[in-house]
Amino acid sequence: MAKKRFVVIGVHGWFPSKFVLRSVVGEPTGTSAKFCDETAKAIRHYFEVEHELTLPLECITLIPLQWEGKVMDRVDKLYHFLVDNPASLEAVKTADVIFWTTHSQGTPVSTILMDRLLDENLIQLHRQPVCFLAMAGIAHGPFPYLKGNLIVKYFEADAARELFDFMDSKSDISQRFHQALASILRQGVKTILVGSMQDQVVPLYSAIMANAQHPNILRALYVDGHVYSDDDFLINLIVFALRLRNAGLSDHGLLLHTSEVLAGNLYAWEGGHSTIYEEPSVYSLAPTLLFNTAPVGPLVRSPQQHGPSTQKDAKLDAFTARTRWNPYYLTWAMRGIFDDPQINQHFSQDLDRLRHLFDGWHPSSTKLREIKFRLEPIKARL
Structure with a gap:
């Protein structure tokens, strides 16, 4: 194992003007390096716990990529940073x-850049397994109501305005992103999409790429520790819906239609968009998925992933974000889940637990009480 060479690449997100509070989106310097450091720690911890092996530090090369701007400008700059840097390029190739x-x-920056490196054979998946961890990714844009926020309205940053182009899958940048995403998934990149329960900027449906379906995608949820509870109905409902998606089953639009109520400080001011990358267990998902599942590891996540099925084309549905979703769809989404024969076959105990948790759920906020009202039909199935 000591002779194996690991490369960790980190790419930060968008940062607003220095005049805007950065407590929500994070700091502009050091986050790419932090992503590299935390991922390297997760890799070493995995081998220590699972295999009682200590990886020498020199086995892991860290490549933090930093540049601000619009998506394609960043792709070009970061590409040249890699190919014009002999040490970084050699580390990636070997x-x-x-x-x-x-x-x-x-x-989206990383997805398009990775696809470019694959296209030019600078990364070769037949001999280099790749795991892509995307935290609070802005696949379908930010919350639509933020378009009138002071970050965009008063500072008029091109990169900020472009984020809202991802709300429409027909926009040029969305199509470029989706082409790259379909390409890396088809070629075998293990992709982990982690959304935050209390994200102030990115809806959950955006972070988990609700319109994408492929066996190489694993979806997960980050919840700040101070608001987490084992018996919280809403948290359990969201986790259950993510499990359905990970099993290749439909969540009947549940994640889409609950994302709005999860916005911002649902439970508290703290947490959300930036605290997701402070949690070590988020990074641990990457080595666990890559080394434990086929083709690297022995485990198969679902029947869909036997044999060459992981190399099939990704299914990417058309998507257009809305300022407000029809609240009545949530009731139909839940009915669809409870009436789905496949879900009842494989997740009947989970459905029973959700019914039980719902009966004991007493939300205090107006938004959550409205959600409970819409979900009242669950009780009719007790």
């Missing part, structure tokens, strides 16, 4: 395993 960690706007 690596045995590549981990790529990113956040927010860095997700």
Whole structure:
């Protein structure tokens, strides 16, 4: 194992003007390096715990990529940083395993850049397994109501305005992103999409790329520790819906239609868009998925992933974000889940637990009480 070479690439997200509070989106310097450091720690911890092996520090090369701007401008700059830097380029070309960690706007940047490197054979997936960890990725844009926020309205940053172009899958930048995403998934890049329960900037449906379907995608949820509870109905409902998606089943639009109520400080002011990358367990998902699942590891996540099925084309549905979603769809989404024969076959115990948690759920906020009102039909199935 000591002879194996690992490369970790980190790409930060978009940062607003220095005049705007950065407590929500993070600091402009050091986050790419932090992503690299935390991912490297997760890799070493994995081998220590799972295999009682200590990886020498020199086995892991860290490549933090930093440049601000619009998506394609960043792609070009970061590409030339890699190919014009002999040490970085050699590390990527000779690596045995590549981990790529990113956040927010860095997700489309990283996806397009990775696809370019694959297209030019600078990364070769037949001999270099790649795991892509995207935290709070802005795949479908920010919350639509933020378009009138002071970040965009008063500072008029081109990079900020461009984020809203991702709300429409027909926009030029969305199509470029989707082409690259489909390409890396088809070629075998293990992709982990982690959304934040209390994100102030990116809706959950955006972070988990709600319109994408492929066996190489694993979806997960980050919840700040101070608001987490094992018996919280809403948290359990969201996690359950993500499990359905990870199993290749439909969530019947549940994640899409609950994202709005999860916006901002649902439970508290703290947390959300930037605290997701402060949690070590988020980074641990990458080595666990890559080394434990086929073709590197022995585990198969679902029947869909046997054999060459992971190399099939990604399904990317058309998507247009809305300022407000029809609240009545949530009731139909839940009915669809409870009436779905596949879900009842494989997740009947989970459905029973959700019914039980719902009966004991007493939300205090107006938004959550409205959500409970819409979900009242669950009780009719007790």
